[in-house]
Amino acid sequence: MDFLELAKARYSVRKFSDREVEPEKLEKMLEAGNAAPTGKNNQPHRIYVLRSADAMKKLNELSPCVFGAPCAFIFTYNTDEEWKNPLEAGIHSGVEDVSIVATHVMLEAQELGIGTCWCNYFANSELEKAFGLPENERAVLFMPFGYPDEESQPSERHGLMKPIEETVRYI
Numbered sequence: 407m408d409f410l411e412l413a414k415a416r417y418s419v420r421k422f423s424d425r426e427v428e429p430e431k432l433e434k435m436l437e438a439g440n441a442a443p444t445g446k447n448n449q450p451h452r453i454y455v456l457r458s459a460d461a462m463k464k465l466n467e468l469s470p471c472v473f474g475a476p477c478a479f480i481f482t483y484n485t486d487e488e489w490k491n492p493l494e495a496g497i498h499s500g501v502e503d504v505s506i507v508a509t510h511v512m513l514e515a516q517e518l519g520i521g522t523c524w525c526n527y528f529a530n531s532e533l534e535k536a537f538g539l540p541e542n543e544r545a546v547l548f549m550p551f552g553y554p555d556e557e558s559q560p561s562e563r564h565g566l567m568k569p570i571e572e573t574v575r576y577i
């Protein structure tokens with residue numbers, strides 16, 4: 407499958423099976439994240455891998471978007487390490503850095519047959535507190551992952567893309 411086919415085949419999985427994800431697949435997903443570019447290569451991101459029943463219970467209490475997944479990642483960034491734009495006060499790269507790392511992980515998962523869902527429906531400060539994150543770390547998203555349930559289907563929103571002419575301007 408070429409990259410465009412892979413990108414189009416990915417969809418947000420919202421029904422997972424409890425089949426265990428092989429450690430070597432998990433490692434490949436993390437390696438793909440590790441290969442992502444970040445602002446000035448500062449790599450301010452942190453990835454928490456939630457695998458224990460306790461951790462998943464805690465996540466389920468924070469959001470309805472875990473969807474029965476056996477595991478999840480939480481993606482955060484360190485506010486001291488993110489690149490800060492010297493030309494524009496207040497513009498920092500942490501959220502961008504985390505986003506590209508998470509995208510690498512998500513697409514590698516797709517390549518490996520592992521389903522994911524990007525989730526930001528949670529109270530960030532509550533999650534940071536519940537998982538005891540350091541004071542200088544901000545949570546951006548969590549991502550349940552695992553093998554899709556055999557009944558898993560894309561939502562009706564999947565693939566409803568605006569025409570490219572609406573979102574791209576040539577100037």
Ligand SMILES: Cc1cc2nc3c(=O)[nH]c(=O)nc-3n(C[C@H](O)[C@H](O)[C@H](O)COP(=O)(O)O)c2cc1C
Binds near residue numbers: 420
């Ligand atoms: C920034 C962002 C936040 C999202 N947050 C959630 C979420 O909290 N819960 C959820 O079920 N899906 C969430 N999604 C998934 C989107 O709803 C989904 O990607 C979109 O509807 C397109 O569907 P598809 O991923 O199946 O192609 C999020 C996606 C992105 C990129």
